[in-house]
Amino acid sequence: MFKAKIKAETLKEVVDVISALVDEAKFNITSDGVSLRAVDPAHVAMLDxxxxxxxxxxxxxxxxxxxIDIDKLKDVLKLAGAGDILDLEHDEDKNKLILDVGNITRRMALVDTAGMSDPKVPNLNLPAKLIVNTNELRRGLRAAEAVSDHVALIASSDSFEMVSEGDTDSVNLKLPKALLKELDCKENQKSLFSLDYFSTMVKAIGSTPEVTMYIGTDYPINLEFDIAEGNGHVKYLLAPRIESE
Amino acid sequence: MFKAKIKAETLKEVVDVISALVDEAKFNITSDGVSLRAVDPAHVAMLDxxxxxxxxxxxxxxxxxxxIDIDKLKDVLKLAGAGDILDLEHDEDKNKLILDVGNITRRMALVDTAGMSDPKVPNLNLPAKLIVNTNELRRGLRAAEAVSDHVALIASSDSFEMVSEGDTDSVNLKLPKALLKELDCKENQKSLFSLDYFSTMVKAIGSTPEVTMYIGTDYPINLEFDIAEGNGHVKYLLAPRIESE
Amino acid sequence: MFKAKIKAETLKEVVDVISALVDEAKFNITSDGVSLRAVDPAHVAMLDxxxxxxxxxxxxxxxxxxxIDIDKLKDVLKLAGAGDILDLEHDEDKNKLILDVGNITRRMALVDTAGMSDPKVPNLNLPAKLIVNTNELRRGLRAAEAVSDHVALIASSDSFEMVSEGDTDSVNLKLPKALLKELDCKENQKSLFSLDYFSTMVKAIGSTPEVTMYIGTDYPINLEFDIAEGNGHVKYLLAPRIESE
Incomplete structure (x- = not known):
């Protein structure tokens, strides 16, 4: 049984976060709320x-x-105006999700969850923790996309750096400790990532002004941020690229 | 002889209404004004x-x-700013339409009207009449386009409904009598239409807040609305689709 | 040696003017400023x-x-917000241009200038001089693009005219002397130009409200305007098309 009302803006945050990695997802529902884990088709990134x-x-x-087919949720969200609230209800007999926006009702076929696993989130002990301004990160990624398809994230005791090396040009974003909300890093850490994946994740953060990052050396990155005005939490993991030189 | 000045906004309303169905049209001009009838190339929809x-x-x-070639009129309208007034004049010697916008003059070749018939508007006696909010209709159609390519319009004594059934999903817009400006329907009426045609027509309504609809059962729909601040009137007819089940 | 700070808006003006003609350009730097001459690949237009x-x-x-590769400069300018100032520095050892925007550094490979000539600006004695409103010119060109691929520029003692003749339609922009800031023309002058080139140049003028034009008969046109709040100057030359009739 599932019957709920949700702000269109909140559902949009959820949908943006999911669609960065997958087209359909299994929503696990309990009496306390909703949770969801997903791995992208290339098994490079994970969402919790x-x-x-x-x-x-x-x-x-x-x-x-x-x-749930995420594109269908997007279609329904496009119908919602600012401040709209959506009604959601699971029709168990027909196994459909019934969504109401204004005077419109969409009856949505559900996707078979039999083949969808619940990936296990690995317990990583990442040595550096940083809290970074999302807009700085986004601007740095836009700059990086012009020169390369990968990006190195580097944490030190006094700064966070993002470096992209192309064939002829390079891009560097350097945020000294004073520009970071938090920086907890004893030894230098550096991992290389696919720019495409990392950008997509950072775009999905939406309007959240800050993101927490956990970084190691040649280890996955862990990105975390709140959604739904603090009533939801997102954890992205992204596997590193191996530097071949 | 034809010589006139018209607000760019008014001409744009006219052009939007026509271009929903045809690329060129015959404008019938008398000393009282302009009228125009057109049928779309597939003979499914008519405009009066x-x-x-x-x-x-x-x-x-x-x-x-x-x-007149409607795309050419659109080109000229793109040159006009808010509040601009266009000068129109028929150059009978060269059979051109001369349009002035600001300091620009466009001399436009006219299209031969010999092959353009004046379609006869059928006299339909459609039993249900409704006045519906244009924005509600548009939002319902956007929702419907995500699931199907046809839409059933249903009038009853207490509501207007628009239903689209796709292979897996369905969309339903239901406006109870209280949300309709007018509802005059004794017996239930239902006709099925091409979503593409119906959407195009509803988009062409522009900023007019309400549209009058006349509906029967397996009969064409008649959409009517005013343009030019009440100094013009549009009547669209759309043939029904035959339900094959 | 080259080390400078420049407003993003000013650099954007420069980049827009150059990219109308070429993808890469040789910037000649002295202790007094920067100058640049370029000819488009088809040798029809010149920039000074x-x-x-x-x-x-x-x-x-x-x-x-x-x-400098102009597209790379555009990439960097896209990172700048309103009011941002860019740092530029020539790294002579590595022959790179180092650009800073906010906390981002882009190290840009320079293009070999060996093959880039400094074209000589011909000394034309063009008999008519006009100062024309840029927006009027732009609107006229948009109108012209709908009917033709060339445009005749005509100066007389009492007006400036721009005429485009298509197969069926024609477009005419006529600005009488009263609408021109300056008109100095004793005998009628008329030259024909490629609409594509002339439009591209006029678009590159940006927000400068007025442009000075020097016109002859079957002679190149000379377009001149200031950039950088009067601290920079642009001169475009465009070769005429030969009328074949």
């Missing part, structure tokens, strides 16, 4: 998302799983 | 448009016919 | 640009030449 009951305007549910 | 003399800023004409 | 030291926020240079 939780949205508490409090993130909804109304929420009544018993344990169930809903396989 | 009238723009009175009062819809122009200045208007002097004797009976004549002008065959 | 000068930006004085005063057009920069800071400027320190000794004579040198920098071959």
């Amino acid at each position: 998302l939780a949205l508490q009951k409090k993130g909804f305007e109304e929420f009544k549910a018993k344990e169930c799983e809903l396989g | 448009l009238a723009l009175q003399k009062k819809g122009f800023e200045e208007f002097k004409a004797k009976e004549c016919e002008l065959g | 640009l000068a930006l004085q030291k005063k057009g920069f926020e800071e400027f320190k240079a000794k004579e040198c030449e920098l071959g």
